[in-house]
Amino acid sequence: MLHAAAWFVWLTAALIAVSTTRNPLYLTLALAVFMTTVYVIRRPGETYAAPLAPGRFALYVIPLAAFINALLSRVGETILFAIPQTWPLIGGPITAEALVYGALNGLLLTALFTAFAALNLAVPIRDLIRFIPRAFYPVAIVASIAVTFAPATLRQMQQIREAQAIRGHRMRRLRDWLPLFMPLLTGGLERALQLAEAMASRGFASETAQIHTGRTQAVSIVGLLGILSGGLLTAWQQASWGVALIVGGSLTIATALWLTGRSVPHTTYRRTPWGYREWLVTGGALVAIAGFLSWGEATRAYNPYPILTWPAFDALAGTALLGFLLPALVVE
Amino acid sequence: MLRFLWAVRRLLRVLIYALTTAIGLLAFLYPVIVSGQAASTPLLLAFVVGLSFVALLLEVQGDAVNAKFIALLGILTAMNAALRFAEVAIPGPGGFSPIFFLIIVTGYVYGGRFGFLLGALTMLVSALITGGVGPWLPYQILTAGWVGLSSPLLHPLTRWLRAEGCWTEVALLASFGLGWGLLYGALLNLSSWAFIVGPGAPMPATFRETVRLYGAFYVTTSLVWDLARGLGNVALTLAFGAPTLRALRRFHKRFSFTYRLQGP
Numbered sequence: 001m002l003h004a005a006a007w008f009v010w011l012t013a014a015l016i017a018v019s020t021t022r023n024p025l026y027l028t029l030a031l032a033v034f035m036t037t038v039y040v041i042r043r044p045g046e047t048y049a050a051p052l053a054p055g056r057f058a059l060y061v062i063p064l065a066a067f068i069n070a071l072l073s074r075v076g077e078t079i080l081f082a083i084p085q086t087w088p089l090i091g092g093p094i095t096a097e098a099l100v101y102g103a104l105n106g107l108l109l110t111a112l113f114t115a116f117a118a119l120n121l122a123v124p125i126r127d128l129i130r131f132i133p134r135a136f137y138p139v140a141i142v143a144s145i146a147v148t149f150a151p152a153t154l155r156q157m158q159q160i161r162e163a164q165a166i167r168g169h170r171m172r173r174l175r176d177w178l179p180l181f182m183p184l185l186t187g188g189l190e191r192a193l194q195l196a197e198a199m200a201s202r203g204f205a206s207e208t209a210q211i212h213t214g215r216t217q218a219v220s221i222v223g224l225l226g227i228l229s230g231g232l233l234t235a236w237q238q239a240s241w242g243v244a245l246i247v248g249g250s251l252t253i254a255t256a257l258w259l260t261g262r263s264v265p266h267t268t269y270r271r272t273p274w275g276y277r278e279w280l281v282t283g284g285a286l287v288a289i290a291g292f293l294s295w296g297e298a299t300r301a302y303n304p305y306p307i308l309t310w311p312a313f314d315a316l317a318g319t320a321l322l323g324f325l326l327p328a329l330v331v332e
Numbered sequence: 333m334l335r336f337l338w339a340v341r342r343l344l345r346v347l348i349y350a351l352t353t354a355i356g357l358l359a360f361l362y363p364v365i366v367s368g369q370a371a372s373t374p375l376l377l378a379f380v381v382g383l384s385f386v387a388l389l390l391e392v393q394g395d396a397v398n399a400k401f402i403a404l405l406g407i408l409t410a411m412n413a414a415l416r417f418a419e420v421a422i423p424g425p426g427g428f429s430p431i432f433f434l435i436i437v438t439g440y441v442y443g444g445r446f447g448f449l450l451g452a453l454t455m456l457v458s459a460l461i462t463g464g465v466g467p468w469l470p471y472q473i474l475t476a477g478w479v480g481l482s483s484p485l486l487h488p489l490t491r492w493l494r495a496e497g498c499w500t501e502v503a504l505l506a507s508f509g510l511g512w513g514l515l516y517g518a519l520l521n522l523s524s525w526a527f528i529v530g531p532g533a534p535m536p537a538t539f540r541e542t543v544r545l546y547g548a549f550y551v552t553t554s555l556v557w558d559l560a561r562g563l564g565n566v567a568l569t570l571a572f573g574a575p576t577l578r579a580l581r582r583f584h585k586r587f588s589f590t591y592r593l594q595g596p
Contacts, residue, residue: 015467019375071552072545116466125460138393138402139453145406146413146457153414174571182575188407189583196403196587204399214337217344220387224351227380231358246380253387260390 002331004127006278007119013285014115014324017292018108023302025313026292026321027107031058033324034114040328041122054114061113062106069102070094077307097304104302122327127272134261145195157184216256223252277330288323295320348391349481355384356474360522375467377523382470385477389452392445392481400587405449408438412450413458428564431458432479432516433572436509436565439480440487441580447480471523479512502573506566513562517554522546 018030035054076097083092125147132140160183169179226249234242292300296317359381415430431454439447455473459465486504495501 015375068549068552072549112467120465128460128465135390136393139389139449142402142406142409142449142453143457143460145403146409146453147460149407149410150414150417150457150461153410154417157414174567178572178575181572182579184411185576186579186583188411189404189579192404192407193400193583193586195407196400199399199403214341214344217341217348217391220390221344221347221351224348224355224384224387227383228351228355228358231355231362231380235358235362250379250383253383256390257386 001272002122002281002327003272003274003278004123004131005274006281007123007327008131009282010285010324010327011115011119013289015112017289017321017324018111018115020293021296021300021302022101022104022108023296023300023311023313024104024107025311026296026300026318027104027111029318029321030324031107031111031114033321034111034118036325037118037328038114038121041118041331054110054117057113058106058110061109062103065106065109066099066102069105070098073098073101075305097306097308100304100308104304118327122331133257134264134266135257137264137266149191153184153188156187160184160187216259219256219259220253223249223256225249226252280330281326284323284326288320291320291323292317345391348387352384352388353478356381356478359384360471360519378467378470381474381523385452385470385474388448388474388477392448401446404442404587405446405453408434408450409453409457412454413461416454416458417462428560430564430568431476432509432512432561432565433568434576435476435480436483436505436512436569437573437576438580439483440505441577441584444481444484447483448477449480451476451478451480468520468523471520475516475519479516482512483508499574501577502569505573506569509565509569510562513565514558517558517561518550521550521554 014030014034018027021027038054071094074092074095076095078096079093080096080099081094083094085092126144129140129143129147132143157180160180164179170176226245228249230242230245230247230249232242233239233245296314299312299314299317302311359377362377412431412434415434435447435451435454438450452473455469455476459469459472483505486508490496490501490504493500493504495504
């Protein structure tokens with residue numbers, strides 16, 4: 001099993017690489033790489049946990065995005081057909097260029113979705129929760145309680161349903177769900193009370209302890225002001241100053257996080273080892289992103305307007321994208 | 333002196349709420365305000381939304397370091413996430429989702445901070461369980477948090493109408509659910525607008541034209557779903573509202589006790 005941090009580096013690099021391009025050739029290549037990763041790390045015989053597998057997501061999203069963009073964007077030279085201008089909101093010509101551009105956006109979304117699907121498959125929930133920063137340890141505790149109790153809640157729902165069915169309860173209207181919902185709610189609240197008592201009796205903060213001080217509040221306000229003014233400046237065409245302010249604000253908020261987290265004692269029971277596999281995956285991802293951004297400079301952007309052209313392809317940039325295949329190669 | 337400090341901290345808290353709301357709205361509205369963005373803005377926007385959520389969470393969780401609060405929040409989040417799981421497994425009509433009812437009602441009874449944390453954590457935990465982590469997650473978390481954070485705003489209205497415990501209280505909560513059902517869809521649509529319409533597309537020059545375009549986008553993609561969500565909230569609140577309010581208030585009394593050290 002790979003270290004979760006290696007997966008995060010891989011995911012971040014993959015997201016940046018994919019979202020800087022609209023070139024269909026690169027997008028398809030990246031999607032193929034991500035799909036291979038998902039296919040390899042999926043344990044055999046296991047049903048896919050997410051509501052939608054990437055393939056089905058693509059079948060749904062690409063046509064939808066193409067359709068919406070064709071309705072919204074009326075630019076392009078190749079007019080397929082026209083909706084009468086008298087129709088409100090959607091009247092106007094439908095162009096092939098707008099269809100293609102919409103489909104490309106759908107392809108990009110599918111690639112993003114697939115990269116996230118790989119992360120969801122590869123990293124256990126416990127490790128994802130461990131990545132919640134130390135400053136948020138109450139939130140991390142709540143999240144781990146919730147993840148632990150969610151299956152129990154589902155089971156309880158099933159039990160209440162069976163009990164009511166045995167008593168001859170039938171589900172016809174919405175109000176008939178009330179005898180199912182109320183026992184679930186009151187049972188849950190009772191269980192929360194028991195859990196709170198158990199936690200308090202083991203010495204977990206039975207009284208409210210302040211971890212957020214006036215100082216960190218002030219620091220976060222400074223950071224928020226930076227982000228807000230930066231965002232406004234970017235919107236008003238002052239991009240370089242705006243981005244600088246956004247970066248500064250982000251660093252200030254990170255400082256507030258660090259200040260809060262410092263006051264929280266933290267111990268690790270079991271360390272996940274960081275071995276050669278992790279080095280290979282992070283290295284591969286970093287080389288891939290660097291190579292793709294530098295070699296693909298000229299060919300990354302692709303614009304189908306005003307008339308469709310065949311996209312350009314740079315062999316080096318395409319090869320760089322293959323660096324994202326490393327997790328599929330080294331995972332055991 | 334202590335009271336002065338308390339007033340300062342209260343002011344800081346209100347400032348943080350206002351600033352994060354402003355940043356969130358700016359990020360949501362950004363694709364409509366600006367045309368011709370750089371290629372990576374959707375990810376940058378998701379990052380900014382995530383950051384403002386971080387600052388807000390840092391503020392809101394301040395009172396959460398307490399066994400009773402944490403246990404209650406954890407169990408209710410588990411329940412709501414399980415409801416969302418059921419929603420994903422058995423798709424209802426359109427955008428109907430059973431989670432908003434509990435977020436609104438608990439925010440109303442247990443306060444805005446509790447509602448915010450319940451909304452945000454429901455989205456986070458259900459995404460973890462169902463494997464739905466993606467670039468849309470920060471927007472979902474922040475918006476669902478806003479739903480819970482805003483529901484105590486109904487308190488002055490119910491006090492003014494002397495509606496506590498009457499059917500008018502349930503009706504108020506139901507109309508609040510209808511409003512948020514529509515607003516939630518509109519806000520999340522704004523975030524996916526950046527992805528679907530995409531950068532580099534020739535955008536209309538005037539603000540009015542953009543609004544018209546967004547209207548078309550909204551009507552074609554989400555109006556029906558949002559109506560289903562809003563009306564689902566209304567139906568759930570009318571059917572379950574009164575008994576749920578009673579149960580939550582009864583447990584509120586049982587939860588509000590303090591431990592005290594016994595000693596000389």
